[in-house]
Amino acid sequence: MSQRQPPPVEAGPYRSHCAIARTLDLLGDKWTLLVLRDALFFDVSTFAGFCQRPEQVPTNLLAARLKKLVAAGLMEKVAYQQRPTRYQYLPTAVAKELIPALLALKQFGDNYLQD
Amino acid sequence: MSQRQPPPVEAGPYRSHCAIARTLDLLGDKWTLLVLRDALFFDVSTFAGFCQRPEQVPTNLLAARLKKLVAAGLMEKVAYQQRPTRYQYLPTAVAKELIPALLALKQFGDNYLQD
């Protein structure tokens, strides 16, 4: 319970001091949380892997979202192979703290939005 | 536990069958969840009330979001006065089911996003 947590992340400036508004400033668009879903729940880690998901994110938007998430400290870009260099995008410990929110959104969709 | 729940809501078409993606199709923008936050946590119900919140949503976007939320069954538009007719926007039972997700997002913001 009182274990040390990762440090807060800078991703502002924000619209207001409300924590919900701040979170939405960072994650509140159509793709960012989907990328995190794939990284956290489906173990997707390569650029191509994210592209191949059913929602078909455009490559330019994916590149932009990954950059933003790396800058915000939610994902880490790691080279896992040389010649040619290949990168992996891995969720950080901070990103894992979004799991409860993602599950709550999933539950809402399951229960109240028809497919 | 087994009490009857409100019926599912039509708000598609959706990008995929994933419940998270569906929820994000409906709510995943910078303003929609903020409007619901105000309605659910701060008892805001009038057009002007939403406008006056610290994030200062533009009136055209507020009108569009309220329309969408009413169409999706998450808010109800109710006349509460005649001559001139005044309307209130009230969260439905379905909207209240988003409270856990909003609290999870707030917790993330509180813990990991610096102000």
Place this chain on the structure above:
DNA sequence: CTGGATCCTGATGGATACTG
């Protein structure tokens, strides 16, 4: 061939002015 960057076009966002 993979991982992106670039480009172009239409859609959306945001500020503000205006109207019933």
Place this chain on the structure above:
DNA sequence: CAGTATCCATCAGGATCCAG
């Protein structure tokens, strides 16, 4: 007060291009 209309800036999405 409750929205609509307008105008401009930015973003989304798709196609293509380029570098390693």
